[in-house]
Structures are given as structure tokens and as C-alpha cells.
Amino acid sequence: DVKVTQSSRYLVKRTGEKVFLECVQDMDHENMFWYRQDPGLGLRLIYFSYDVKMKEKGDIPEGYSVSREKKERFSLILESASTNQTSMYLCASSLRLGSQQFFGPGTRLTVL
Amino acid sequence: DAKTTQPPSMDCAEGRAANLPCNHSTISGNEYVYWYRQIHSQGPQYIIHGLKNNETNEMASLIITEDRKSSTLILPHATLRDTAVYYCIVRVANSGAGSYQLTFGKGTKLSVIP
Numbered sequence: 001d002v003k004v005t006q007s008s009r010y011l012v013k014r015t016g017e018k019v020f021l022e023c024v025q026d027m028d029h030e031n032m033f034w035y036r037q038d039p040g041l042g043l044r045l046i047y048f049s050y051d052v053k054m055k056e057k058g059d060i061p062e063g064y065s066v067s068r069e070k071k072e073r074f075s076l077i078l079e080s081a082s083t084n085q086t087s088m089y090l091c092a093s094s095l096r097l098g099s100q101q102f103f104g105p106g107t108r109l110t111v112l
Numbered sequence: 113d114a115k116t117t118q119p120p121s122m123d124c125a126e127g128r129a130a131n132l133p134c135n136h137s138t139i140s141g142n143e144y145v146y147w148y149r150q151i152h153s154q155g156p157q158y159i160i161h162g163l164k165n166n167e168t169n170e171m172a173s174l175i176i177t178e179d180r181k182s183s184t185l186i187l188p189h190a191t192l193r194d195t196a197v198y199y200c201i202v203r204v205a206n207s208g209a210g211s212y213q214l215t216f217g218k219g220t221k222l223s224v225i226p
Contacts, residue, residue, distance in 0.1 A: 003154075034213075043156075045213045058213065090155050092214075098204060100146065101214055103155030 003027070004104035006091050012110045017079040021107050023091030031094045032074035033101060034058075034066060036087040043090070049074055050097060081111045115139075121221040124194075130187040132220050138179040142204050143209030145176060147185045148216070149196040149213045156199070156216070159185065188223045197221050 005107060025032065035058075039051035045058030047066040055066050067075045074093075076103040078085055088108050092101040117135040124130040136145065146161040160167055160174045162183075167174045173186040187194055199219040 042218075043216045048213075092155075100131055100158045100161060102158060106153070106155045108153070 004091055004093055004102050006089075006104040006107050007100050008107050009105060010110075012112065013078075013081050014112055015082060017081050017111075018079075019081050019109065019111075021076040021078075021089055021091075021109070023074045023076070023093075023104055024072055025074075025093040025102070026072065027093065027095070027102075028071065029093035029095050029096055029102075030071075032068065033092040033094075034064075034074065035092065036060070036089045037090055037106075038087050046076065081109075083111050086096045086111045087110065115202050116217055118198070118200055118217065118220045119195055120218060121223070123223050124187075124190045125187050126192060126224055126226050127189055130190040130194065130222055130224070131184065132185040132187075132198050132200075132222065134185070136158065136200070136202050139202050140182050140204075143202045144204070145174065145180075145183050146199065146201050146203060146215075147172070147174065148201070149194075150197045150219075151193075151196040156214075159198075180198045190222075195222060195224045 004025045013019050031050050034046040035043045037043050044060050046064050047058050049055045049068040052071050065077045088106050090106045091104040094101045144161050144163050147159040148156045150156045160172050162174045176183045197219040199216045
């Protein structure tokens with residue numbers, strides 16, 4: 001079974017802090033994704049990566065950056081956390097673009 | 113525009129089959145039907161997908177009508193752990209840019225009752 005793990009289940013940070021969210025998958029998937037999920041807004045794509053060191057913006061990249069130095073690891077960075085970035089952050093991976101995505105357990109981030 | 117329509121909620125008795133419907137009347141010929149579910153405070157979980165033939169795996173069965181305008185996800189023996197929000201989505205599979213993003217609608221909240 002594909003396993004996608006995220007570094008934290010719950011995280012509390014202060015406004016202006018730099019925040020790192022890490023995601024690791026163990027199935028040698030080419031593609032990895034970062035989403036945020038908010039009540040009433042559904043799942044929104046922040047960034048995705050289709051290969052090491054390659055990244056593409058999703059629908060809401062502002063205020064975020066990503067890093068993919070190794071195939072199995074995809075990091076989401078909040079350069080200067082703000083209260084409107086309080087959300088559930090979900091990482092996913094897939095073998096091919098368009099094939100089923102496998103999700104991690106999520107990180108619930110609260111920015112105070 | 114919403115591409116799928118699902119009832120907002122359903123109840124199912126424990127041990128019985130749960131049949132979750134989904135309408136996708138504007139589905140294109142190259143679009144697959146995917147089902148995911150999300151248990152409270154967890155990440156979404158892939159369940160099954162299909163193009164036009166019925167599909168079955170260890171979790172569920174997927175029945176797609178001949179005209180492909182609707183489908184039903186069947187959990188054959190629902191347990192309390194199947195209580196979750198179930199999402200039906202249509203998307204082109206394996207075709208590269210433009211098909212990678214998952215978009216969930218509101219889904220169906222399934223409550224399995226003891």
C-alpha cells in the first residue's frame with residue numbers, strides 16, 4: 001500500500017513565522033501535490049511537482065513556496081504565516097498525472 | 113459548473129449494503145468516475161474508479177449505467193468505520209496537464225448506524 005506521511009498532525013504558529021510542512025511518500029511516485037481544505041471551499045491545489053526540482057503553481061500559490069529536492073519528499077513553506085493560512089493542509093502523491101492520488105493524514109495548522 | 117450531483121446525506125444500518133448514487137450527466141467519453149471518501153479529520157482516501165464497466169475491489173463496487181450519466185458506489189457490508197463523506201468526481205485519467213487536480217464537490221455524508 002502507498003503510504004504518504006506528513007510531519008505533523010497539528011501545528012500552532014504565530015503570525016510572521018516561517019513554517020515548514022513536510023510530506024514523504026514511499027511508493028516512488030513521480031507526482032506530489034499540496035492542497036488546503038477549508039469548510040465550504042473544498043479542496044484547493046496550492047502547488048504540485050511532477051519530478052525532482054520541478055514544480056507548478058496550482059490555484060492558490062500566493063504566500064506559499066515548495067521544495068522537492070528528493071523524489072520521495074515534497075515540502076510546503078509558508079514564508080510568513082498569516083491568520084488566513086489557518087487550514088487543513090493535505091499532501092498527496094500519484095504515479096502518473098491524472099491517476100488516483102493517495103493522501104497523507106493532513107496537518108491542521110493554526111496561525112495565531 | 114458542478115460536474116457531479118450527490119445527495120447531501122444518507123443513513124445506513126450497520127451490516128447492510130450502502131448504495132451511494134452520483135449523477136454525472138455531462139460526462140465526456142474520456143472521463144473516468146472516481147470515488148474518494150474522507151473520514152472526519154483525516155486525509156481523503158481513494159476507493160475505486162471506472163470508465164464504463166462495473167468495477168469491484170476489496171473496498172467497494174462501482175456500478176456505472178450504460179449511458180454513463182450516473183453511477184452507484186456500493187459498500188456491501190457497511191461498518192461504523194465507513195461513516196465518512198463520500199465524493200464522486202469525474203476526470204480524465206492519465207492524460208497530463210489539466211487532469212491532475214482533484215476537485216471535490218460537497219459529497220454525501222454517510223452515517224452508518226448501529
